[in-house]
Amino acid sequence: MQDKNKLTGTPVSRIDGIAKVTGKAAYSTDYPVKNLAYAVLFKSTIAAGTIRSIDTAAAEKAPGVLAIITHQNAPKLNVDGGIRGGALLQSPEIEFHGQHIGLVVAETFEQARHAAHLISVTYDRKEPKADFEKLMKNASVPKDKDKADAKRGDVKAALREAEIKVEEVYETPIEHHHPLEPHATIAEWTGDRVTLYNSSQIVNGAQTAAAKTLNIKPEQVRIVTPYIGGGFGSKGGQWANLVLTAVAARQVNRPVKLALTRQQMVNSVGLRQRNHQKVSLAATKDGKLTALAHETTTHGAIKNEFIEPCGDCSKIMYDTPNSLITYRIVPMNVILPTYTRGPGKSTGSFALESAMDELAHKLKMDPIELRLKNEPERDPSNGKPWSSRTTVQCLQVGAKAFGWDRRKPEPGQNQQGNYLIGYGVSCGTYPAHQRPTSAIVKLKRTGNDVMATVELAAADLGTGTYTILAQTAADALGLPLNQVKVVIGDSDLPPAAGAVGSVGASSYANAVNDACQKITDELLARSGKQFFARPTASQLMLSEKLTDFQTRIDAKPLESAEEYSAHSFNANFAEVAVNRFTGMVRVNRFLAVTGAGTILNPKTARSQIIGGNIWGIGMALTEESVVDPRWGNFVTRSFADYHVPANLDIGAMEAIFIREDDQKANRMGIKGIGEVGIVGVAAAVANAIFNATGKRIRELPITPDKLL
Amino acid sequence: MRPFTYTRAKDPAAATQALAGNPTARFLAGGTNLIDLMKEDVERPTALVDITNLSLAEIKPITAGASKGGLSIGGLGKNTEAANHPLVRQHYPLLSQAILAGASGQIRNMATNGGNLLQRTRCPYFYEVSMPCNKRAPGSGCGALEGINRLHAIFGWSEKCVAVYPSDMAIALAALDAVVRVRTASGQERSIPFADFHRLPGNTPEQDTNLAHGELITAIDLPQNRFADRSYYLKVRDRASYAFALLSVAAALEVSETGNRIVQARIAMGGVAHKPWRALTAEKMLIGQEATPANFKRAADAEMAAAQPLEHNKFKVELGNRSIVLALQMALNGGKA
Numbered sequence A: 001m002q003d004k005n006k007l008t009g010t011p012v013s014r015i016d017g018i019a020k021v022t023g024k025a026a027y028s029t030d031y032p033v034k035n036l037a038y039a040v041l042f043k044s045t046i047a048a049g050t051i052r053s054i055d056t057a058a059a060e061k062a063p064g065v066l067a068i069i070t071h072q073n074a075p076k077l078n079v080d081g082g083i084r085g086g087a088l089l090q091s092p093e094i095e096f097h098g099q100h101i102g103l104v105v106a107e108t109f110e111q112a113r114h115a116a117h118l119i120s121v122t123y124d125r126k127e128p129k130a131d132f133e134k135l136m137k138n139a140s141v142p143k144d145k146d147k148a149d150a151k152r153g154d155v156k157a158a159l160r161e162a163e164i165k166v167e168e169v170y171e172t173p174i175e176h177h178h179p180l181e182p183h184a185t186i187a188e189w190t191g192d193r194v195t196l197y198n199s200s201q202i203v204n205g206a207q208t209a210a211a212k213t214l215n216i217k218p219e220q221v222r223i224v225t226p227y228i229g230g231g232f233g234s235k236g237g238q239w240a241n242l243v244l245t246a247v248a249a250r251q252v253n254r255p256v257k258l259a260l261t262r263q264q265m266v267n268s269v270g271l272r273q274r275n276h277q278k279v280s281l282a283a284t285k286d287g288k289l290t291a292l293a294h295e296t297t298t299h300g301a302i303k304n305e306f307i308e309p310c311g312d313c314s315k316i317m318y319d320t321p322n323s324l325i326t327y328r329i330v331p332m333n334v335i336l337p338t339y340t341r342g343p344g345k346s347t348g349s350f351a352l353e354s355a356m357d358e359l360a361h362k363l364k365m366d367p368i369e370l371r372l373k374n375e376p377e378r379d380p381s382n383g384k385p386w387s388s389r390t391t392v393q394c395l396q397v398g399a400k401a402f403g404w405d406r407r408k409p410e411p412g413q414n415q416q417g418n419y420l421i422g423y424g425v426s427c428g429t430y431p432a433h434q435r436p437t438s439a440i441v442k443l444k445r446t447g448n449d450v451m452a453t454v455e456l457a458a459a460d461l462g463t464g465t466y467t468i469l470a471q472t473a474a475d476a477l478g479l480p481l482n483q484v485k486v487v488i489g490d491s492d493l494p495p496a497a498g499a500v501g502s503v504g505a506s507s508y509a510n511a512v513n514d515a516c517q518k519i520t521d522e523l524l525a526r527s528g529k530q531f532f533a534r535p536t537a538s539q540l541m542l543s544e545k546l547t548d549f550q551t552r553i554d555a556k557p558l559e560s561a562e563e564y565s566a567h568s569f570n571a572n573f574a575e576v577a578v579n580r581f582t583g584m585v586r587v588n589r590f591l592a593v594t595g596a597g598t599i600l601n602p603k604t605a606r607s608q609i610i611g612g613n614i615w616g617i618g619m620a621l622t623e624e625s626v627v628d629p630r631w632g633n634f635v636t637r638s639f640a641d642y643h644v645p646a647n648l649d650i651g652a653m654e655a656i657f658i659r660e661d662d663q664k665a666n667r668m669g670i671k672g673i674g675e676v677g678i679v680g681v682a683a684a685v686a687n688a689i690f691n692a693t694g695k696r697i698r699e700l701p702i703t704p705d706k707l708l
Numbered sequence B: 001m002r003p004f005t006y007t008r009a010k011d012p013a014a015a016t017q018a019l020a021g022n023p024t025a026r027f028l029a030g031g032t033n034l035i036d037l038m039k040e041d042v043e044r045p046t047a048l049v050d051i052t053n054l055s056l057a058e059i060k061p062i063t064a065g066a067s068k069g070g071l072s073i074g075g076l077g078k079n080t081e082a083a084n085h086p087l088v089r090q091h092y093p094l095l096s097q098a099i100l101a102g103a104s105g106q107i108r109n110m111a112t113n114g115g116n117l118l119q120r121t122r123c124p125y126f127y128e129v130s131m132p133c134n135k136r137a138p139g140s141g142c143g144a145l146e147g148i149n150r151l152h153a154i155f156g157w158s159e160k161c162v163a164v165y166p167s168d169m170a171i172a173l174a175a176l177d178a179v180v181r182v183r184t185a186s187g188q189e190r191s192i193p194f195a196d197f198h199r200l201p202g203n204t205p206e207q208d209t210n211l212a213h214g215e216l217i218t219a220i221d222l223p224q225n226r227f228a229d230r231s232y233y234l235k236v237r238d239r240a241s242y243a244f245a246l247l248s249v250a251a252a253l254e255v256s257e258t259g260n261r262i263v264q265a266r267i268a269m270g271g272v273a274h275k276p277w278r279a280l281t282a283e284k285m286l287i288g289q290e291a292t293p294a295n296f297k298r299a300a301d302a303e304m305a306a307a308q309p310l311e312h313n314k315f316k317v318e319l320g321n322r323s324i325v326l327a328l329q330m331a332l333n334g335g336k337a
């Protein structure tokens, strides 16, 4: 797809960049809505039981208070309307620590916060189910059919007869998404229609869930979300705060703003669940896999299940005649887990790719060679051909660029001063899909200038959606970038896929491109002329002297895409330095080589990949949400306790993309880069730590205490 | 956060007087700790007296008195200025390193030297008002004693409280035998040796220090010493910057001009107790000994033998041992590995 005259494929800077760094880009709470009132949530201080009483007398008398909403006076909402995680103030039942139990609305934020402190609540407390270590023993088969046991061949027999095997358990902790912008909403009713300024990765999904939950029609809800300050899955499904803001606004009959605090984020908008993963590998002496089993035990919330698919990478990464993927789940008094960047793949690949490294070590084989030996020709899970697969190239290109030959195969052999140096490698993958998306293209000519506007209910998480869509439309219409305007993030626009699961770029860009091709076809037909070379839409607007023209498309994925297994693939390389006294680890260098089809913009794509890598480094070394099993509360409630990587934690980051033209996946050959950047990262770091120290840490995060 | 009044003190006398009459009034310095705690509803002052306008920020040589030849650091000076002042860098590099190991550039630009000493524990049970905590709500119990206590004390704790004191700056000040200068509510001056400034929890963990209500920290005095060439602040933490210490060691050595014999040793530890922990046992063992890794190790073993770890922080014993050795080694080498 790359072409010298095209804007796609070139490192265009974000077209919304200046608006963002100058503060002009309006996020959810930035809208200058008049006559705003402010809401503050108050939350349960137990994890299981029922509310006995709520005393709001003092709070009601506090200055500025307009309303206090609890389960005792909240309107009836549809709890099955698609809002995740419950906490809709519909009953006195408490299912997790920090569940919303009420809302204070006041003239100012400070007044609402103060009044919230004056409320006293009594409970009938039950012993919470909060100790995963203990609960795990009662885990059972999930209801979700997608998570049923998937068996191929006879893993047990293969393990019994194995020449070499690895059977280990890998633990990953609860993590939080913690986007820089905490969840926030402004709700404004006009008659019986509500406008919700609310960060939403799935614009239409938020609209439907809000409408259903409020028992109104989707047309009565408008979601406005032009800019999103990160979401990582937590703004995919919507949570109670969205709907409760609408309820509060109706109650006080004026617009209401509700913004979560950082501390409230830990129990309001989902989390990445704790996973206990057993991986078993059997192999021949020369490194051919004969069995791969990946058995995950995890927890849901008390009433609802959610399972991130930790076994997904194990299903397709390696060629093995015998395979087993299972899930077991147990209810726990925590907020409902949800999609979190690289769901299942990031955590699952930590287990699988650590185990592969352990196997390579046992075989005394280079871990890259082991992977090359087990490269599958087709998708082993369903026998479909790959639309394209770049694992081998990623490994080979990466090994060369990283200087893999400088790695000492024996662990603990590379000491420099107080530091032990190690190299690690891992692979990763994430599926590529296109989802139905509609788009409108509008052309307007003024004199000799043609201006295009593309409109669709897409979302830009901060990743560069505006920019890649402007590039796509500019190319397809024959216009310079500054004559294309992209309008997204509004449910009044044509419905679009969500910015989730790495489907955004392929769904949006294909739809925009299709719409631009369609408008060109329509202009051609209208002209009634024959052209030697196909003219662009902008040329046709000029030659036909049109002032306004527009069209709409409802783009669908290729039907033939179903015949292929389409995924992005990567290889990750890490160099770590471990302080031999203190156990502190620094990732000196990190390289991700990615095959993700067409890269529309290498600059924003690089940011996406290294952003994923950095979170992966956080996953490997620092991030952990800790529950006190006695009370079921998180003891890591702020950024002082929940350690995301800081500047000094991150060394040299490099991203290389493998050139691909995969038109089997979709017309533009876009596979998505949002998730794959985090997949495999934690394993590459853990494997590098093993290479540095000889210590195999199977429990994330790898904090200094684990390396003493 | 609850309603409070806000006033600005025009001089130290006005500041101390404003607090003297009101037990729930507090000084407001940089606010980087106090305001956070108010937002969490942990601190509930009814009045804030802003002291940032007081002219108590100067860093100047001490020309008279017990600390003559030393350096005086204003109580309302900013952490950033203290860390970067040429006299501090030259004569007390340990202090400069310790300050720079804490928080972030932005926070150090706001944080004051007096406020730093009075920052409160980062124990999560202290921070969350729905949890028991004897420091926040005396008599409610200690959530950490049998809870998630990976970050907690291994020395000097009591059944009432196992929290650790979080300041990095103060660990260096403890090693340097600093003196805290205070203006009392009645306008008198008093000096508190650093070792007596912070307290162990005992039965009154709600009291972090021996400062009385309304007493104003005017300055921190650093006595003269010969450690400038051989000192080091080692901070072990869960990430490379912007994290509180899992454990830290401020080490300073004075060795004989002929040979390698230790004349004076100072070791203070952070992240292990309710106050900066002076490793007096280790210090004593080192005096008169050769400065060798083996002797460092012997001293570290002796010091750490007295540790009483909790369920989740057993690693701190081994980590403390290694960190004492590494910090002394780094100090001996003038800060180089």
Ligand SMILES: Cc1cc2nc3c(=O)[nH]c(=O)nc-3n(C[C@H](O)[C@H](O)[C@H](O)COP(=O)(O)OP(=O)(O)OC[C@H]3O[C@@H](n4cnc5c(N)ncnc54)[C@H](O)[C@@H]3O)c2cc1C
Pocket (backbone or CB within 6 Å): A640, B026, B027, B028, B029, B030, B031, B032, B033, B034, B035, B036, B051, B075, B076, B079, B101, B102, B103, B104, B107, B110, B111, B112, B113, B114, B115, B116, B117, B118, B119, B166, B167, B168, B169, B215, B216, B217, B218, B242, B243, B244, B245
């Ligand atoms: C995110 C974050 C990370 C941090 N990381 C670290 C770290 O790694 N290491 C570290 O050491 N610190 C760290 N800190 C803490 C920081 O150093 C302290 O918050 C700061 O030093 C407090 O100084 P202040 O002037 O802002 O105090 P304030 O918050 O204004 O005051 C703190 C207390 O001291 C009292 N007070 C202030 N000045 C005086 C005075 N002159 N006389 C008497 N009483 C006074 C106040 O009344 C109040 O009770 C961190 C802080 C934050 C927010």
